[in-house]
Amino acid sequence: MRVKERKKERREKEGLNVAFFHPYCNAGGGGERVLWVAIKAVLTRFPSSTIYIYTVETADSKTILDKAQNQFNVLVKPEKLHFVRLSTQKLIEAKTYSYFTLLMQSLGSMVLGMEALLKLNPDIFIDTTGFAFTYPIFRYLAQCPVICYIHYPTITAAMMRRVKHRIVAYNNSSIIARNPLFTWLKLIYYKIFGWLYGVVGRCADVVMVNGTWTEEHINDVWGVPYATHKVYPPCDVTELKKLRSLVKESDPIRILSVAQFRPEKDHPLMLQAMYELRNLLVKNEMLWNKIKLVLVGSCRNREDEELVQNLKDLARHLSLEESVQFVVNAPYARLLQLYQTSTAAIHAMWNEHFGIGIVECMAAGLVTIAHRSGGPLLDIIQSSPVRTGFLAAEPEEYARAILEVVALSTEDRRKMIEAARDSVDRFSSVEFEKAFIRVTEPLFVMT
Ligand SMILES: *[C@@H]1O[C@H](CO)[C@@H](O)[C@H](O)[C@H]1NC(C)=O
Ligand SMILES: *[C@@H]1O[C@H](CO)[C@@H](O)[C@H](O)[C@H]1NC(C)=O
Ligand SMILES: CC(=O)N[C@H]1CO[C@H](CO)[C@@H](O)[C@@H]1O
Numbered sequence: 001m002r003v004k005e006r007k008k009e010r011r012e013k014e015g016l017n018v019a020f021f022h023p024y025c026n027a028g029g030g031g032e033r034v035l036w037v038a039i040k041a042v043l044t045r046f047p048s049s050t051i052y053i054y055t056v057e058t059a060d061s062k063t064i065l066d067k068a069q070n071q072f073n074v075l076v077k078p079e080k081l082h083f084v085r086l087s088t089q090k091l092i093e094a095k096t097y098s099y100f101t102l103l104m105q106s107l108g109s110m111v112l113g114m115e116a117l118l119k120l121n122p123d124i125f126i127d128t129t130g131f132a133f134t135y136p137i138f139r140y141l142a143q144c145p146v147i148c149y150i151h152y153p154t155i156t157a158a159m160m161r162r163v164k165h166r167i168v169a170y171n172n173s174s175i176i177a178r179n180p181l182f183t184w185l186k187l188i189y190y191k192i193f194g195w196l197y198g199v200v201g202r203c204a205d206v207v208m209v210n211g212t213w214t215e216e217h218i219n220d221v222w223g224v225p226y227a228t229h230k231v232y233p234p235c236d237v238t239e240l241k242k243l244r245s246l247v248k249e250s251d252p253i254r255i256l257s258v259a260q261f262r263p264e265k266d267h268p269l270m271l272q273a274m275y276e277l278r279n280l281l282v283k284n285e286m287l288w289n290k291i292k293l294v295l296v297g298s299c300r301n302r303e304d305e306e307l308v309q310n311l312k313d314l315a316r317h318l319s320l321e322e323s324v325q326f327v328v329n330a331p332y333a334r335l336l337q338l339y340q341t342s343t344a345a346i347h348a349m350w351n352e353h354f355g356i357g358i359v360e361c362m363a364a365g366l367v368t369i370a371h372r373s374g375g376p377l378l379d380i381i382q383s384s385p386v387r388t389g390f391l392a393a394e395p396e397e398y399a400r401a402i403l404e405v406v407a408l409s410t411e412d413r414r415k416m417i418e419a420a421r422d423s424v425d426r427f428s429s430v431e432f433e434k435a436f437i438r439v440t441e442p443l444f445v446m447t
Helices: 002-014 030-045 061-072 101-119 132-141 157-164 174-178 180-201 212-221 267-280 285-290 302-317 332-341 356-363 374-380 395-407 410-427 429-446
Strands: 017-021 050-055 081-085 124-127 146-150 206-209 228-230 253-258 291-297 324-328 344-346 367-371 390-392
Touching: 017 030, 017 101, 030 050, 030 061, 030 429, 050 101, 061 081, 101 132, 101 180, 124 132, 124 429, 132 146, 132 180, 157 180, 157 212, 180 212, 206 212, 206 429, 212 228, 212 374, 253 332, 253 356, 267 291, 267 302, 267 395, 285 291, 291 332, 302 324, 344 356, 344 395, 356 367, 356 374, 356 410, 367 374, 367 395, 367 410, 390 395, 410 429
Parallel strands: 017 050, 017 124, 050 081, 124 146, 146 206, 206 228, 253 291, 253 344, 291 324, 344 367, 367 390
Antiparallel strands: none
16 A cells, blocks of 8 residues: 555656556557557646656667657657666567467566566556566556557467367477377467466456457457457558549559568459459450559568469469559559559458558548458448448459449449548547547546
């Protein structure tokens, strides 16, 4: 109790100390956007509070703050934000451990959490990276409310099932998959880890998840649905929403795919859809000749390049070379131009967790056809009150959807595009800030 009272006295004099746990706060990815926009939300709603970030970054404060401003458009006054530098960084890196990586990393994060607590005991603890093993430390030792934002569960029930069914996943650890004793031991290890993960996860007072997929998995392993809230991460769609279509009557009807050239993106499905489309249009060759599939994406390495070559071969095999165009590693300006000169967007990946690329195409004003699974089905494409896009799963279904898009009247198309553009506001920074404050405010006020 003494800790609590001392904290209370200080708080009344100086305002809340809000600490974010985000070891790599300067990384500049989607997770960091969540961190910085959340900081902005807290400072806007509770201007007297002071922000602390637990970090292992070595860059100086000014560099990090400048990056936050340039990249995420979040301007924070230096006197409102302090960095608490942690030194036990090695403990949370996967490469430090050769065995029991998940468990060791998690225990490592507890040491890092202890270091954090010893350096600063906050009034509110917010984890934006998913290191759940730090929550009991802050809940019980620091006695402060714990808030977390989860992008991805550390372990899922599906992982446990995979071991059980001895599926050789990722690293082809086939010795383990083939040997029943090893399978059993690994299963026990996952079970124990899953149980521990549940115990520490339930130490959070408020859990935010970044989408329906994560929500389902977190509910599976933590089982606190009343404390779990879906808060979509902030996406930056304002600029895309300003784009105006430059498609002319005489232009080809371009169907755009924006996806890295990786196997799971399932580009072959798009080519098969085009093949089916030609079958549907045997009697309307003029229309068929106008429709072009444009595949835009980046290649990270040689394997990706090989994939592109295979796709080109497949296109030739299906006699589609006149109808498919590849745009590899295009600069952003070219992508913007393609957004403006395309009519529809296509997405084919099965069970994508979310699909930021689809959101961006919708914001850019394209009629979208996405795979009927995962994020597009659960979070992104809506069919009511107004339809915001199409869903498909089989090549022929895609082909019919393309025909439907082509056949839309100008008025219907305009309505659908407008509805789609309005609907992506659910994923904007403004909505994120509102939801973040709505969900966490009671803890700030009560503390
Ligand atoms: C949630 O985070 C995961 C992991 O970064 C990502 O794959 C997924 O697309 C995200 N979901 C949303 C709704 O952004
Ligand atoms: C992966 O496992 C399969 C089946 O056990 C085996 O045929 C293959 O050689 C393995 N690959 C590697 C790289 O170990
Ligand atoms: C990340 C990892 O553990 N990779 C291992 C996968 O398995 C091969 C042998 O089959 C090892 O060489 C890798 O180090």
